[in-house]
Amino acid sequence: MNKREFLRLSGILGAGIAISPMIACNQPESDKAEAKDTSEENNLPPVEFLLPALGYAFNALEPSIDAMTMEIHHGKHHAAYVKNLNLALAENKAFGGMKIEEILAAVSDQETAIRNNGGGHYNHSLYWQIIAPGGGNAPEGALLDAITSTFGSVEKFAEDFSKAATTRFGSGWAWLSVDANKKLFISSTPNQDNPLMTKLAEQKGQPILGIDVWEHAYYLNYQNKRADYVSAFMSVLNWNNVSANYAKVIA
């Protein structure tokens, strides 16, 4: 089995579906391309990434996450990551034609703009997807079983995940991911890194749930009280979508 076949079988690559397996990063279908050896330059034009629609109103997460935070976070911060990713890709032919997951798997510490903005685009696309109005439902089925067997209970998972989020020094993210053995793990990464960055992340895997702990994600409403934001975030989790993410990875 070559690397591409392995990635396809493990569900990391999309098999001709309109959106990526985990999140909608709004890649036009016509711009999609086969996975390539990332060590080679190619003549393919870069994929042009688009800001995905939020899918719900800015005030839909209130009072847990306020409308102004959502509007600035999506319309300014995420939009800037998309714009700057496209600009960086136009300057670096090595990433031509690559989907976002392929870019993240290939990026090194030598491509700072692609690392930061590619991560920023992917991470926020996931973040919007796993919070929802009327969230706060509980994990069920296969994901519930995996959480229970891995962490002991849903409550213990929430405790460990919240600890990873609150103790991440400075800006970054905490993750629930699935590793190569299809086991769940909790980790955190600095800045806009994530577990898909195989050349950069200490713990590698496919994230199915992530929390943004940059101050821009909570400071308007929570100021320095990151733990209060983390608690509120956990109350609006869309476990249906997290479960769907999990199902795609283990399928």
Ligand code: MN3
């Ligand atoms: Mn953010």
